[in-house]
Amino acid sequence: xxxxxxxxxxxxxxxxxxxxxxxxxxxxxxxxxxxxxxxxxxxxxxxxxxxxxxxxxxxxxxxxxxxxxxxxxxxxxxxxxxxxxxxxxxxxxxxxxxxxxxxxxxxxxxxxxxxxxxxxxxxxxxxxxxxxxxxxxxxxxxxxxxxxxxxxxxxxxxxxxxxxxxxxxxxxxxxxxxxxxxxxxxxxxxxxxxxxxxxxxxxxxxxxxxxxxxxxxxxxxxxxxxxxxxxxxxxxxxxxxxxxxxxxxxxxxxxxxxxxxxxxxxxxxxxxxxxxxxxxxxxxxxxxxxxxxxxxxxxxxxxxxxxxxxxxxxxxxxxxxxxxxxxxxxxxxxxxxxxxxxxxxxxxxxxxxxxxxxxxxxxxxxxxxxxxxxxxxxxxxxxxxxxxxxxxxxxxxxxxxxxxxxxxxxxxxxxxxxxxxxxxxxxxxxxxxxxxxxxxxxxxxxxxxxxxxxxxxxxxxxxxxxxxxxxxxxx
Amino acid sequence: xxxxxxxxxxxxxxxxxxxxxxxxxxxxxxxxxxxxxxxxxxxxxxxxxxxxxxxxxxxxxxxxxxxxxxxxxxxxxxxxxxxxxxxxxxxxxxxxxxxxxxxxxxxxxxxxxxxxxxxxxxxxxxxxxxxxxxxxxxxxxxxxxxxxxxxxxxxxxxxxxxxxxxxxxxxxxxxxxxxxxx
Numbered sequence: 001x002x003x004x005x006x007x008x009x010x011x012x013x014x015x016x017x018x019x020x021x022x023x024x025x026x027x028x029x030x031x032x033x034x035x036x037x038x039x040x041x042x043x044x045x046x047x048x049x050x051x052x053x054x055x056x057x058x059x060x061x062x063x064x065x066x067x068x069x070x071x072x073x074x075x076x077x078x079x080x081x082x083x084x085x086x087x088x089x090x091x092x093x094x095x096x097x098x099x100x101x102x103x104x105x106x107x108x109x110x111x112x113x114x115x116x117x118x119x120x121x122x123x124x125x126x127x128x129x130x131x132x133x134x135x136x137x138x139x140x141x142x143x144x145x146x147x148x149x150x151x152x153x154x155x156x157x158x159x160x161x162x163x164x165x166x167x168x169x170x171x172x173x174x175x176x177x178x179x180x181x182x183x184x185x186x187x188x189x190x191x192x193x194x195x196x197x198x199x200x201x202x203x204x205x206x207x208x209x210x211x212x213x214x215x216x217x218x219x220x221x222x223x224x225x226x227x228x229x230x231x232x233x234x235x236x237x238x239x240x241x242x243x244x245x246x247x248x249x250x251x252x253x254x255x256x257x258x259x260x261x262x263x264x265x266x267x268x269x270x271x272x273x274x275x276x277x278x279x280x281x282x283x284x285x286x287x288x289x290x291x292x293x294x295x296x297x298x299x300x301x302x303x304x305x306x307x308x309x310x311x312x313x314x315x316x317x318x319x320x321x322x323x324x325x326x327x328x329x330x331x332x333x334x335x336x337x338x339x340x341x342x343x344x345x346x347x348x349x350x351x352x353x354x355x356x357x358x359x360x361x362x363x364x365x366x367x368x369x370x371x372x373x374x375x376x377x378x379x380x381x382x383x384x385x386x387x388x389x390x391x392x393x394x395x396x397x398x399x400x401x402x403x404x405x406x407x408x409x410x411x412x413x414x415x416x417x418x419x420x421x422x423x424x425x426x427x428x429x430x431x432x433x434x435x436x437x438x439x440x441x442x443x444x445x446x447x448x449x450x451x452x453x454x455x456x457x458x459x460x461x462x463x464x465x466x467x468x469x470x471x472x473x474x475x
Numbered sequence: 476x477x478x479x480x481x482x483x484x485x486x487x488x489x490x491x492x493x494x495x496x497x498x499x500x501x502x503x504x505x506x507x508x509x510x511x512x513x514x515x516x517x518x519x520x521x522x523x524x525x526x527x528x529x530x531x532x533x534x535x536x537x538x539x540x541x542x543x544x545x546x547x548x549x550x551x552x553x554x555x556x557x558x559x560x561x562x563x564x565x566x567x568x569x570x571x572x573x574x575x576x577x578x579x580x581x582x583x584x585x586x587x588x589x590x591x592x593x594x595x596x597x598x599x600x601x602x603x604x605x606x607x608x609x610x611x612x613x614x615x616x617x618x619x620x621x622x623x624x625x626x627x628x629x630x631x632x633x634x635x636x637x638x639x640x641x642x643x644x645x646x647x648x649x650x651x652x653x654x655x656x657x
Binding site: 068102103104105106195196197198199200201202203204205223224225226227228230231233317318319320321322342347362363366367370371372374376377378380381382384 | 531533535536537538541544546548549550551552553554555557558560561562564565568569570571572573646647648649650651652653654
């Protein structure tokens with residue numbers, strides 16, 4: 001550890017060593033937002049071990065449907081095989097490694113390598129190649145199937161995969177967040193579906209900016225997104241918008257909620273979904289506690305560690321003519337370099353909602369949160385300049401650390417919320433950066449653990465993020 | 476939410492040339508590019524017909540047999556007059572950080588092909604578009620390339636944009652946002 005400021009740039013390992021202590025103070029080193037060495041370590045220690053989002057099952061409804069997806073920077077084929085099973089296959093031929101999936105989406109019973117023609121069923125099984133017997137005699141094809149992700153699981157159609165044999169089952173990895181997936185995405189009999197293809201675009205920013213922002217950076221809406229309040233895209237006044245909850249769900253999964261105080265309160269319920277949509281939400285599909293929270297929910301935003309964020313909220317793309325609609329966008333912050341992120345943004349609707357409302361929900365979400373979204377387009381400005389600042393020699397030599405202290409210790413205005421109706425640990429109001437501290441603590445744990453990082457409960461997570469006075473809320 | 480297939484726009488003919496239609500379209504496109512490049516967004520919005528249908532479909536890499544890969548239900552932009560008005564109103568606020576300081580843009584509009592349509596009040600135009608976008612003091616820039624399929628409508632002695640479909644040449648959009656109009 002550098003006890004005194006030495007006049008040099010620290011190595012990645014030195015940054016990580018010091019970060020454990022600085023996180024206790026609510027400080028995060030600038031260097032983690034733009035460092036080639038740390039980026040390489042992240043690919044190995046975070047993305048190849050975590051459960052990463054692959055796609056939604058509705059994107060590949062029929063046997064043979066496939067999409068090309070990425071875990072970190074590694075390409076995988078997200079495919080439904082002939083028996084209907086969803087698979088996540090590594091897109092590299094077992095012969096020489098050339099890609100076998102040469103489109104972003106399509107339908108195929110087989111994937112053929114263009115180099116020598118090795119051909120695989122959509123289960124990944126190698127079935128042949130030109131002049132097989134002449135070339136290979138009795139070589140056992142079973143030994144040379146396409147490689148698969150180590151484990152693949154699906155919840156409410158959201159498919160995740162891990163590349164690590166030591167990863168716990170997805171439910172365990174998700175911790176208390178699992179309960180909230182039912183609240184947000186388990187209400188209707190026939191579930192959710194993705195509309196169209198995901199948008200993809202790039203920013204010269206670090207992937208953690210997006211994860212951090214959606215983990216519960218409500219504070220930035222007061223200023224960065226002021227234009228949205230001015231023109232009426234978002235209709236809850238800025239200060240009132242801060243009166244919500246931050247929820248630590250454990251294992252680095254973080255959320256921010258705004259809810260009605262009770263069922264009779266005027267204002268949006270069920271995230272502002274139209275009554276025709278709300279008709280689809282059935283109490284039988286979830287627990288009474290989950291249904292009650294769904295009923296009162298106005299805004300749910302969060303990040304599933306490491307890089308999947310979501311936003312379920314009433315929005316409008318045309319405030320003068322169209323009232324806000326319930327919307328759901330799911331976005332993944334894919335690392336493309338130390339200061340390069342590729343954003344993937346999906347728009348999700350309830351499968352059984354009327355087409356007219358699907359279109360309104362899609363347009364409201366896409367018009368606000370997307371590459372062109374009038375809400376989201378402002379975020380690129382600070383996020384890109386943070387990578388610029390963080391990559392400077394000066395910031396590294398001076399050990400510039402960013403302030404994540406909001407809600408800590410004696411200055412805290414946000415308090416543990418005893419009235420929160422769900423699992424995890426909640427704070428009220430949203431003047432609290434503990435959700436981000438917990439995200440970085442989990443990241444730090446992944447970056448420094450030789451064995452698979454152990455689970456962190458919401459209580460431990462909230463306590464470790466600088467709050468000593470918390471206890472869990474039961475649900 | 477299904478749109479017409481983007482490739483269903485009129486097919487260019489090499490045999491006929493209606494010079495008046497061509498020059499009318501060309502002049503309009505050059506004027507529009509000037510307003511956008513000069514950041515005269517309110518004046519640009521006066522060129523927009525109240526019935527505007529403005530779309531930028533997502534494009535994905537597909538095998539040749541599956542066509543050019545333009546989505547029919549996924550969009551980068553899907554706008555009508557009201558949502559475009561919201562974008563213009565936002566740019567007029569003091570908090571439109573994405574374009575303040577503004578990008579320096581240069582729209583190169585070429586390969587213009589134009590034809591009269593309907594009762595003569597409509598002009599269909601295809602053109603190629605290349606946008607240079609630079610920000611701050613860095614010499615790096617973004618390039619956005621694509622083809623526009625536009626319909627212009629003459630009413631009240633003015634020509635306005637009634638339909639625009641921008642067919643991008645990129646699957647992954649190579650700029651940090653579309654806070655500019657294409």
